[in-house]
Amino acid sequence: MDIGYLYIVISPCRSSRNHCVRCENLSFRDEKPNLWKEPKFMALLVFLFIPFILSAQSIKPENPIQFKIKNAGITVDGTISDWEVEVDFDPKKLAQSSIRGKANPESIQTGIKLRDKHLHGREYFHIQKFPFISLESKSFQSKGKNTFVGIFELQIRDVKREVEIPFTLSQTGKQQKFKGEFVIDRLDFGIGEKSLVLSDEVRVIIEF
Amino acid sequence: MRKIIEKLSDLPNWLFVSLIFPLLALGFGEKTISILRELDIPRVWTDEAMKTWELPNPKPEYSPQPVSEEYYYAMAERTIYRSYPVYHPDYEPEGYWEWLQSLEPEVVWDPSKFITEEDWIKAGEMLFDHPIDTLGAILTNDLVRNPDFYDYVEMPLTPEGIMPFSRWVVTGKGRVRVGNLSCGMCHTRVMPDGSLIKGAQGNWAGDKASVFFATEEGFEPDNDLVRSMGFLMNALFGSPWSDGDPHGKLVSQGFDAIVKAFQSVPIGTFGRQGTSILFAPQAPDLIGVKDRKYLDHGGLGQHRGIEDMMRYIAMNQTMDILNFYGDFSPLGIPRERLISGRPIMFAGTHDRYSDEQLYALAKYVYSLTPPENPNKPSALSEKGKIIFAEQGCVTCHTPPLFTNNKLTPAEGFEIPEDHYEKYDIFDVSVGTDPNYTFNTRRSTGYYKIPSLKGLWYRGPYLHDGSISQLEDFFNHERLHEGWSPKPIKGHEFGMYLSEGDKKALVAYLLTL
Structure with a gap:
């Protein structure tokens, strides 16, 4: 079952539980009380995990995802405005950091309504079958002060591919601002077909 | 036998290879070219192909059911006679009409003489202008010899006074008939300067012409005419399964309403059979059609190769009037009436183009190019x-x-x-x-x-x-x-x- 963002919240609990299943087995031999059945223990666990959970911030960015594609020699600017991102990024703990995002392609806008409707269709995003585009970090590398490269898994339609996204971070107090830009080949993701006028390459700009 | 084979096996390979040379020499002869050429001509109307080349109706149970391969090929091939230009009466050269009467019929279709691609294209052009009806489906001898008719339809003419949408056909000495339903009748355009663009969207009032008779002074339709008009409406446009049955409704509104519908069809559109007189389709521009993947405004016919184009020409040249749609027959005949070798007399249904004729027509249509565009980039x-x-x-x-x-x-x-x-x-x-793609026999649900x-x-x-x-x-x-x-x-x-x-x-x- 795809539970989306809930996964982030639940997974630490699940991993703890796995661990404690072993404990439980041990305790069975020792005939110790089952802590998992103790409400107080559960409350303590939740309390202990709250800061951890809160560290993954959920953001509904103000700026839409932007994209640019050449059509008949003209650059078409488009946006996807409905998207969310979960960030747990510490430049000093890159191995523990993560960024996950989900975007709703139904919110795509290119300035021509009928074109947007066409992009919803099965030849492009096929929103009825694939209502989300997702992006999930795999690893990060520092490339200098406030400059990073992330390897992400990007899923559009039913195609998952790794993409490398260089991005910058500007941090004011606790507030983090990310900006990244990358290029994909729309045909890699089954977005439309080869065209004499529409380029394959799409430049994507993400800022939050 | 085994010994013969063994001896043959001992012969050198070059000897066998050399045997092919006389065949190659023959290969450049006219006869062989003719044989090879015939091999290129597809068999158009096969039961298998006819099942899938058309798109279904939005109500699939009313999708076209063409006549069988057996029925189709039992029909007589069309005889193609030499034809002659039709002049506006005021422009007709002196003695022209009398000269036409003196002519013997001349059959001009002879594929054995076609050697090159150009020959086929030229033959196709002749067929393009050749009428498939001389019984007065739209134009009659009286009409085209009546100057008032030209005024009524505002007939475009060439500078020589030729009406290019039809031709005189001499089918016997003294039997000179004006023709109808050539491809050129709907796909010939007279430009403002009188020049012709063959294959382009036609521009004469063909449907208005059909009801010229109703404008004559003192005209009153009798019962037979009203009945015939009802039959014709059904044959051409009937699709009673359409929502609201618009054509049935029009017939029920009476003769005058039908005449008005014919008169209201804009020039450049035609109420072709299977389409509609209420939402008549634009006469398509055939220039460049070679590159289209679908034929007809609703994309009724797939166009995957020349054989599909040939099928479409055959169908469009009124073979589709013999179709069944569910149990509906445009001509009101029972299925049992479709007996091979017993043709049904209606415009274009009693004979058929040969596959060679269709091939030549398709080749000509494919060869069409636009005239030079006077609008240069600025x-x-x-x-x-x-x-x-x-x-x-x-x-x-x-x-x-x-x-x-x-x-x-x-x-x-x-x-x-x-x-x-x-x-x-x-x-x-x-x-x-x-409406066109929902409420006609050619409907597919698409454009x-x-x-x-x-x-x-x-x-x-x-x-x-x-x-x-x-x-x-x-x-x-x-x-x-x-x-x-x-x-x-x-x-x-x-x-x-x-x-x-x-x-x-x-x-x-x-x-x-």
Whole structure:
């Protein structure tokens, strides 16, 4: 079952539980009380995990995802405005950091309504079958002060591919601002077909 | 026997190879070319092919059921006689009519003489202009010799006074008949300077011509005529399964209503059989049709190769009037009446084109090229070219064909799942009038995305010819009540551009 963002919240609990299943087995031999059945223990666990959970911030960015594609020699600017991102990024703990995002392609806008409707269709995003585009970090590398490269898994339609996204971070107090830009080949993701006028390459700009 | 084989095996290979040389020499002879050429001509009307080349009706149980291969090939091949130009009576050379009467019929179709591709194309051009009816389906001898008729239909003529939509056919000495239903009857255009563009959207009032008789002074239809008109309406346009049965309703409104419908068909559109007199389709421009993936405005016929074009020509030249649609027959005949070797007498149904004739016709249609465009690129048109791209026109009207060769669903049509695999679908509707593709025998639920090539020499536009000039596409007033003769919905692009941008866009479109 795809539970989306809930996964982030639940997974630490699940991993703890796995661990404690072993404990439980041990305790069975020792005939110790089952802590998992103790409400107080559960409350303590939740309390202990709250800061951890809160560290993954959920953001509904103000700026839409932007994209640019050449059509008949003209650059078409488009946006996807409905998207969310979960960030747990510490430049000093890159191995523990993560960024996950989900975007709703139904919110795509290119300035021509009928074109947007066409992009919803099965030849492009096929929103009825694939209502989300997702992006999930795999690893990060520092490339200098406030400059990073992330390897992400990007899923559009039913195609998952790794993409490398260089991005910058500007941090004011606790507030983090990310900006990244990358290029994909729309045909890699089954977005439309080869065209004499529409380029394959799409430049994507993400800022939050 | 074994010894013979062994001895042959001992012979050197070069000896066997050398045996081919005399055959190669023969290969360049006319006879062999003729044999090879015949091998290239596809068999058009096979039961297998006819099952799948057309798209189904939106109500699939009423999809076309063509006659069988056996029935089709039992029909006589068309005899092609030499034909002659028809002049407006005021322009007819002196003694022309009498000269026609003195002529012997001359059969001019002889494929054994066709050696080159050019020969086939030339023969195809002759067939293109050759009528398949001389019994008066639309034009009669009396009509084309009556100057009032020309005035009534505002007949365009060449500078020589030739009416290029028909020809005189001499089928016997003294038997001179004006012909009907040639390809050229609907696909020949007379330009304002009198020049002809063959294959282009035709521009004469063919449907109005059909009811000239009803305008004569003192005319009163008798019962026989009213009954015949009802039969004709059913044969040409009947599709009683259509929602509201618009054609049945028209017949029930009476003779005058039918006449008015015929008179109201815009020039450049024709109420062809299987279509509609109420929402008559634009006569398609055949120039460039070689590159289209679908034929007919609704994309009824797939166009995967020359054999599909040949099928479409055969079908369009009235073979489809013998179709069944569910249990409906346009001619009102029972299925049992379709007996091989017993033709049904109706315009174009008692004989057929041979496969060779269809091949020549298709070759000619494929060879059509546009005349030189007088609208050369300018600063204004270059600006329009950018607007064309910015406005996203290129998505559907993709260069270089200026169509993406796809089918777009009419508003309200739910695309069956298997169509996505079978056909080229652009799954967004542009909201144009759906009647043609919902309420006729040629309905598919789709419209073919048209090419914009050659806009400068054609018009009116849209599948139903409802837009008379390019500027109207970008005029939002056309969407609303008050637009004459009625509002034109759909294809709402470029309506809110500045006047300057609209002019630039039109200037660009006219250069295509």
